[in-house]
Amino acid sequence: MARSTWRHIEQSLVTRLGGAIAAIAVLAVLGMSVSGMVALSTQGSSEAINLAGSLRMQSWRMASLYLALANGDAERGRAALREAITDFDITLMSRPIVEMLPGPGEVDLVASYHRVRSDWRQRIRPHFVAAATADAARPGPAQVAAMQAEVGAFVADINHLVKQMERATESKILVLQMVLGVALVVTVLVVLLTIHLIHTGLVKPLHELLGFATRVGQGDLSVRTEYIGEDELGRLGQAFNLMAEDLSKLYQDLESRVAQKTAELTRSNRSLELLYHSIARLHGAPPxxxxxxxxxxxxEMVLGLGHGIVCLGEPGGSSGRAIASSMVSGDASPCDKADCALCHNTRTPRVSIMDDGRQLLTLPLSDTEHQYGVLIIDLPEGAHPEAWQVQLLEALSRHIGVAxxxxxRVEQSRRLALLEERAVIARELHDSLAQSLAYMKIQVSLLQAALKDPQQHGAAEQLLAELRTGLSGAYRQLRELLSTFRLKMExxxxxxxxxxxxxxFARRGGIEIELDTSRLDCPLSPxxxxxxxxxxxxALSNVLNHAHASRAAVGLQCRPDGRLEVVIEDDGIGIRKTADVHHYGMTIMEERARTLQGEIRYEERPGGGTRVVLDFPLNGQRQSVVPIKIANL
Incomplete structure (x- = not known):
């Protein structure tokens, strides 16, 4: 574990870059330290060189003072000479000059300094001190010449000391230059090595990984990076390769799932299409x-199953009847049997095996009230219907059953409507034309009796006139009944x-009739x-025939309480007799109101005239199917 960890540390790009940066930092610190040390060692060198150089001037000054003593200026010269000797001692033993003396390695500089100090103390200084004493004799020309020669040699030694000091300082500066140059070269090499390391170990792999990520982002999941080293970017490249491989597998899985979902959606779409078109066919018109x-x-085309049969048979019955079959001619139909068990004993979808080995899928045809038969599908050999196919067939069988x-129910409603209309026709014939004919039959009998008696000739004429009036009335009633019976809604x-x-009616009666249906906003059954x-x-016929009106109005409104109110009013003479004897049509209107579970009222209109009001509940209408348009046949 420790070896593996150490190996990762060695291979780490961060470790290598950190080492390079640390090396650069160490070189920088080392260069700055050496520079500081050299600068510190050369500190005061210029002062020491200046002081050492001043020793030459001081030596020649003391020589000039010595010459002045020889020329006779004794008092001023001795004092100045003593002061110059003291200054020379102080300068020669000054701290900058002493501190500049190197260690044992710089033998020449130490030797030069010791030679100058020795010459000063042993040869030069004693002569100057002796000449500066108060009782000393004035030096002669020979002594002056000898002293100038010694001072010249002494100054030469001082010059040599100064040169040694300058050479020592220059050597330190040279060492500083060499150290700085080496540090600079090594730093440049380390920097170049670091740049190479960054380029090969960081920039180039990053560009490659970026291109890899770009291609993966564009959908190319087959690309793989070749940079899979032991460092961080290498491990990142391995992670990228694993990610691309996983994404490729996931994408392939998603493609297969999308293809599967697309197939399911296509199948669902075809199923919905089949269901929609089937419902449109079954409920768009009488099937x-x-x-x-x-x-x-x-x-058969959408589900890929076999032929089908729509077989009708009441539950508990003994026979079935195929009303539609897509089977090929010659195939045995299960509905051909007298005891069609499939037509009567199927309450839920089931698969049955016939005697000839055929498999039949049977589904009941029923609505919420009754079962009317079955839908039989002949399954191909070895086929097993899937759940979605059975569900779709169940939905279709339910819609077929509802249709x-x-x-x-439509047929039954038509029969009921026909019976109702026949009853209405019978009542209207009985109350109108039959009564008129009965009345005329009585009048004919009376006419026959009157014709046998010549004395009743006047009565016979009156009876004949009444017969003529009755025939005209009966004929008019017959035309009204025919016009009413010929009404057809389309x-x-x-x-x-x-x-x-x-x-x-306005055209027939020559009166103005107003119609208001603006408040008729509720549905009525046919x-x-x-x-x-x-x-x-x-009601309008009564207005034309009996009211003697000039204006009439018809209004219909749907009331908030769920009832429909129909009002027919006129400005005629009003009702003069009771409903029993006034006109046969009033009885018919009352019968129709009772059929609608409502009532009809005959009221006097304010200002004169009659107001007929039909009031019935909308939810109490009997349902029947009758077309909705008037056409006089």
Whole structure:
């Protein structure tokens, strides 16, 4: 574990870069330290050289003072000479000069200094001191010449000392230059090595990894980086390769899942298409054999199953009847049997095996109230219907069952409507034309009796006139009944039908009739529309025939309490007799109001005239299917 950790540390790019930076820092610190040490060692060298150089001037000054003593200026010369000797001693033993003396390695500089000091103390200084004493004799020319020669040699030694001091200082500066040069060269080499390391170990791998990431971002998951070393970027490259491989696998998995979901969505779309078109066929018009055949062909094409049969048979019955089949001619149909068990004993979807080995998928055809039969699908050999296919077939079988139930209820409603209309026709014939014919039959009997007696000739003429009037009335009633019975509803809404009816009666009677349907904003059943239309026609007929009115109005409104109110009013003479004897049509209107579970009222209109009010609940209408447009046949 420790060896592996140490190996990672050795291979670490951070460690290498840190080592290079540390080396640069060490070289910089070393150079600065050596420079400081050399600078510190040369500190005071210039002062020491200046002081050593001043010894030459002081030596020649003392020589000039010595010459002055020889020339006779004794008092001033001796004092100045003593002062010059003291200054020379102080300068020669000054701290800068003593501190500049190197260690044992610089023998020449030490030897020069000791020679100058020795010459000063042993040869030069004693002569100057002796000449500076108060009682000393004045030096002669020979002594002056000898002293000048010795001072010249002494100054030469001082010059040699100064040169040694300058050479020592220059050697220190040279060492500083060499150290700084070596530090600079080594620093430059380390910097170049660091730049190379950064380029090869950091910049180049980063560019490669960046290009790799860019290609991966563009969707190329097959790319792999070749930089997989032991350092951090190498491990990052390995991680990138693993990531790209995982992304490639994940992308392939996603592609397969997308393809699977696309197939499922395509299948769902085709299933919804099949369901939509089947529902449109089944509920768009009264279904028949062609409609069921189209649904069976769509099932066979979309689901890929076998042929199908729509078989009707009441539960508990003994036989079935195929109303549509897509089976090829010659195939045995399970509905051909007298005891069609599949048609009567299927309550849930199931797969049955026939005697000939065929597999049949059977689904009940039912609505919320009854079961009408089954939908039988002939499965191909070895085929097993999937769950979604069974669910779709269940939905289709339910819609087929609803369509069959709706068709049967429509047929039943048509029969009920036909019976109701026949009853209304019978009542209207009985109350109008039958009574008139009975009355004329009595009048004919009376006419026969009057014709046998010549004395009743006047009565016979009166009876004949009454017969003529009765025949005219019966003929008019017959034409009204025929016009009413020929009404046929075919298409348009109740508003247009009422407008056509009002225009017809206004044209026939030559009066103004106003129609207001602005508040008719609730739905009526076809049966309710028929009864409302007949009541309005009968009321307008009474207005034309009995009211002697100049204006009439028809209004319909849907009240908030869920009832429809129909008002027909006129400005005529009003009701003169009771409903029992006034006119047969009033009884018919009352019958229609009772059929609608409502009531009809005959009221006097304020200002004169009659007001007929039909009031019935909208939810109490009997449902029947009758087309909605008036056409006089």
């Amino acid at each position: 028949g054999r062609e409609t069921y055949m189209a649904v069976l062909r769509d099932i 069959i139930g709706a068709e049967q 298409g348009g809404d109740l508003h247009s039908v009422l407008a056509h009816t009002v225009a017809e 049966n309710g529309e028929i009864h409302v239309l007949h009541v309005i026609r009968e």
